[in-house]
Amino acid sequence: xxxxxxxxxxxxxxxxxxxxxxxxxxxxxxxxxxxxxxxxxxxxxxxxxxxxxxxxxxxxxxxxxxxxxxxxxxxxxxxxxxxxxxxxxxxxxxxxxxxxxxxxxxxxxxxxxxxxxxxxxxxxxxxxxxxxxxxxxxxxxxxxxxxxxxxxxxxxxxxxxxxxxxxxxxxxxxxxxxxxxxxxxxxxxxxxxxxxxxxxxxxxxxxxxxxxxxxxxxxxxxxxxxxxxxxxxxxxxxxxxxxxxxxxxxxxxxxxxxxxxxxxxxxxxxxxxxxxxxxxxxxxxxxxxxxxxxxxxxxxxxxxxxxxxxxxxxxxxxxxxxxxxxxx
Numbered sequence: 475x476x477x478x479x480x481x482x483x484x485x486x487x488x489x490x491x492x493x494x495x496x497x498x499x500x501x502x503x504x505x506x507x508x509x510x511x512x513x514x515x516x517x518x519x520x521x522x523x524x525x526x527x528x529x530x531x532x533x534x535x536x537x538x539x540x541x542x543x544x545x546x547x548x549x550x551x552x553x554x555x556x557x558x559x560x561x562x563x564x565x566x567x568x569x570x571x572x573x574x575x576x577x578x579x580x581x582x583x584x585x586x587x588x589x590x591x592x593x594x595x596x597x598x599x600x601x602x603x604x605x606x607x608x609x610x611x612x613x614x615x616x617x618x619x620x621x622x623x624x625x626x627x628x629x630x631x632x633x634x635x636x637x638x639x640x641x642x643x644x645x646x647x648x649x650x651x652x653x654x655x656x657x658x659x660x661x662x663x664x665x666x667x668x669x670x671x672x673x674x675x676x677x678x679x680x681x682x683x684x685x686x687x688x689x690x691x692x693x694x695x696x697x698x699x700x701x702x703x704x705x706x707x708x709x710x711x712x713x714x715x716x717x718x719x720x721x722x723x724x725x726x727x728x729x730x731x732x733x734x735x736x737x738x739x740x741x742x743x744x745x746x747x748x749x750x751x752x753x754x755x756x757x758x759x760x761x762x763x764x765x766x767x768x769x770x771x772x773x774x775x776x777x778x779x780x781x782x783x784x785x786x787x788x789x790x791x792x793x794x795x796x797x798x799x800x801x802x
Contacts, residue, residue: 475494475511476494476495476498478513478515478519478520478523479494479497479511479520480493480494481519481520482519482520482521482522482523482548483548484715486548486549486550486551486582487544487548487579487582488715488716488718489544489713489715489718489720489757490689490694490695490713490714490715490720491542491543491544491713491722492544492546492548493689493694493715495688495689495692496685496688496689496713497525497537497542497546499681499684499688500537500539500541500542500681500685501537502681502684503677503678503680503681503684504539504541504677504681505537506527508527508528509525509526509527509537510525510526510527510528510534510566510567511523511524511525511526512524512525512526512562512565512566520548521550522548522550522553522558523548524536524546524547524548524549524562524575525537525546525547526566526573529574532568532569532570532571532572533570533571533572533573533574534566534570534572534573534574535573535574535575535576536574536575536576536577538576538577541678541681541682541722542577543577543720543722543757543759543760544577544578544579544759544776545575545576545577545578547575547578549582549583551582551583551584555583555585555587555589555592555779555781556589556590556591556592556781559573559575559592559779559781560591560781560783562781563781563783571782571783571787572780572781572782572783572787573780573781574778574779574780574781575778575779575780575781576597576778577597577776577777577778578776578777578778578779579774579776580774580775580776580777581774583777583779587779590785590788591781591782591783591784591787591788592779592780592782592788593779593780593782593788593791593792594778594779595777595779595780596775596777597775597776597777597778598760598761598762598775598776599761599762599773599774599776600757600758600759600760600762600773600774600775600776601758601762601766601767601769601770601772601773602755602756602757602758602770602772602773602774603744603755603756603770603772604754604755604772605747605748605753605754605755605756608748609744609745609748609749612744613745616768616769617768619768620737620768620769623734623737624734624737624738624741627733627734627737627738628738630733631702631733631738636702636703637703638700638701638702638738638742639700639701640698640699640700640701640739640742640743640746641698641699641700641701642696642697642698642699642746643690643696643697643698643699644690644693644695644696644697645690646686646687646688646690646691648697649683649686649687649690649695649697650687652697652699652709653672653674653679653682653683653686654674654679655699655706655709656672656697656709656711656723656725657672657673657674657679659706659707659708659709659725659726659727660672660725661673662727662728662729682711682723685713686711686713689713694713694714694715695712695713695714696710696712696713696714696719697709697710697711697712698710698712698739698743700735700736700738700739700742700743702730702735705727706727707726707727707730707735707739708725708726708735708736708738709724709725709726710723710724710739710740710743711723711724714753717752717753717754717755718753718754718755718756718757719747719753719755719756719757720756720757720759721756721757721758721759722759724736726739740769744756744769
C-alpha cells in the first residue's frame, strides 16, 4: 500500500509531508483506529487515493490533525471532482451522506467547484517564496524595514561579543536532541501558557521525532538551528521533496525576543537556500500572517470541499447556514 501511495503522491503532490512514512507517524500518534484508506486503480496502478476518518453518522472527512499542512488527498488536477467524490460516497461503508476534503491546495485543485452536490469553502491563504534570481535580488526586493531591522539587530548582538551562527541538521542521529531543544524554545513562550508547546514525552514530541528521523533517513528533512554563542535561540523544522522545501514549525527563545532571533535565522537560512540552488520554492503552509508578508508578496488559497450524496442535502445545508448567519 505504501509503495502505491508514494508513487501516486510523487506524481500528483510531491510534498514530503504527504509521503506514507510521514502519514504513518501521524496515524501512530493521532489516529483513532477508525481511519480508512480509499483508493482507485486501473490496469496501470493507483489513480486516486485519500486518507479518511469518520465524522459522525453518515459523514467522513479527510484525516487532518493540526500537524498536517494539507489534506491527504491525491486526485489528478484534471479530475471531475463532483463525479469522483460521488463515486467515493458510494464506495464507502454504510449510507454515506457527505464527505469533506479539508485543506486542499488551489495549485492542485483549480475547479470548477460549482456542482449541485459540491460545496467549495475558502479556508486560509498561505504564502510561499520563489527561489530565483539569487539572494541579493530577493533581499533587495524585501521591505526597507526588514532589511534595516535585520542589520540593526545583528549589530546589536555582535556588539555583546556574541557571533550568531546557523547550523543545518539533516541526519537522523541528531534529530532527538534537536526536538528536545525545539521543545525548550516553545516552552519559553506563549505556547507553554496555552499548553500547546512540544514536550519530548508528549504525542507532538514523539511525532516530530519519529517523522523527522524517518524523513532524514530518506534525505528529506532539515532542521535549522540558530545559535547565540552556545545557546540555541531559534529553530525551523523542515521537510522537502524534489525542488520544494516546507517549513513545518518555527520557534525562538522568548528571552531574546527584542532582537528577533527567528528573523535573523531566517535571513541567513534563506540566503543559504538561495545559494545552494537546490530548491525552487520555500513553502510556509500556514495562515498568512503579517510577518509572512515581510518575506514574500505571494499567496494563494487553501480550501475545503464538501460532497453531498444528493443535491437537496446541499440545498438544505445552504438554507440552514443562511438562517444561522441571519440569527447571528
